[in-house]
Amino acid sequence: MLRYLLTEDDVGSVRFGISPLCELGLSLRAIREPARFPLQLGWLRRTEEARARLDMTTLDGLIDERMWTPDFLNPRPSSPLTRLDDEFAALLATPPEVFRADLIAVHGHVPEIFAGSTSAALRRIVRALRQLAETCFEPYWPRMRAVLEADVVHRGRQIAQAGVAAMLNGLSSRIDYDHGVVSVRLATAGDREQAIDGNGLTLVPTMFTRRASAPIGDGPPMILYSARGQGALWENEPVANPAALAAVLGDTRAGLLSALGAPASSTELGVRFGVTASAVNQHLRALRDAGLLVSTRYGHSVLYLRSELGTALLEARTG
Incomplete structure (x- = not known):
């Protein structure tokens, strides 16, 4: 405890903070034991070919059988807008004594692959993690x-x-x-x-x-x-089609209104509904202009949420 x-x-x-480096390090858990992360099976399937080209010898040295990773892979983010390049720069500057202590805390010893020069080991780790980021995260990171x-x-x-x-x-x-x-x-x-x-x-x-x-x-x-809301991340979401509401708003807009009981970005919604980014943005703007959605900028994203008017409309439809 x-x-x-x-x-x-x-x-x-x-x-609150969001750390891209934490996500990279913790993703080794799902790669090591996919059965323990059923919500990420969609990501694992999509990245299987790319992962076959990774430096898994290095990455495997960063996790043990208990699914622990060293603390230098889990930096405390300063904000929800933390940049991965900044985290890599801080990782490369890890003092040798901290590097060794964090590895020993996980493995009980410094793995052979990281023995010798700390700076060389850190450069190898950053190269392996950068490859993981570029091939397995960048295509899916927005969602x-x-x-x-x-x-x-x-x-x-x-x-x-x-x-x-x-x-x-x-x-x-x-x-x-x-x-x-x-x-x-x-x-x-x-x-x-x-x-x-x-x-x-x-x-x-x-x-x-x-x-x-x-x-x-x-x-x-x-x-x-x-994080909440992962269940539908890797699946296309069928559009809810309540006939009365769809007749007024159209199928896609009715489905978006139904889905936005929790905040979501246009990128996430486009993936879930199988709609292009430009199309989903057009629908969202129309719903917002009608007062059925509210929006807020959060970092690089605009998050949408059903308004009280939108909720009342849905409740009237289902009443």
Whole structure:
């Protein structure tokens, strides 16, 4: 059990971040044991050919049989807009003593492939991860990032509506918050406590954690949790076709309105509905202009959500 101890000020400064490097490192879990990540089987199928060309000798050295990865692959993101190139630059600057300690914490020793020069080992790791990013993530990252960003927006709405405590208790069945203590039930044996002490607790949504994860060592306070909304990520979504509503809005717009009970970007919706980006944007703008959707910019994405008027229209249709 990991317990983060928060003061009143710490509770008010809980933040969210998205880390592309965390996603790369944690994706090794799904590559190692696909059966444990059924929601990512679509990604695994689509990247099978590309993964056959990866430097798996290096990548395999970054994960053990418990599915642990070293903390240097799980940096605390400074914001939801963290850039992978910046994270790679920080990774290359990892001090030798930290590099070795993080590997020993996972494997009990420094794997032979990373023995010798730390700088050479880090360059090899970054090359392997960059290849993984370019071949297996870049084609799909917009839709994956849309899910992660939509999750952050959802959690922000929870805080606004019900408070930080309710949001924290809704992150995972393995996360509990009570009277200033965030308890995370991890697979590791033993208990440890860490006071936040004004350092901030960062919450990181990810596609590759089934319940909840945290750094192995006593690094910056951070919890990685499973992002919501992954279920339909790799499937085309059939358009709901309520006849009365579709007769007014059209099949696609009626389906989009039905789907937008949770925030989503035009990129994600285009994939789910099998519609081109330009077409889905046209539909979304029309629904927004009619007052049936609201939109908000989040980083590089615009997220859409059904408005109260849109919800009332759907409820009237189903009443």
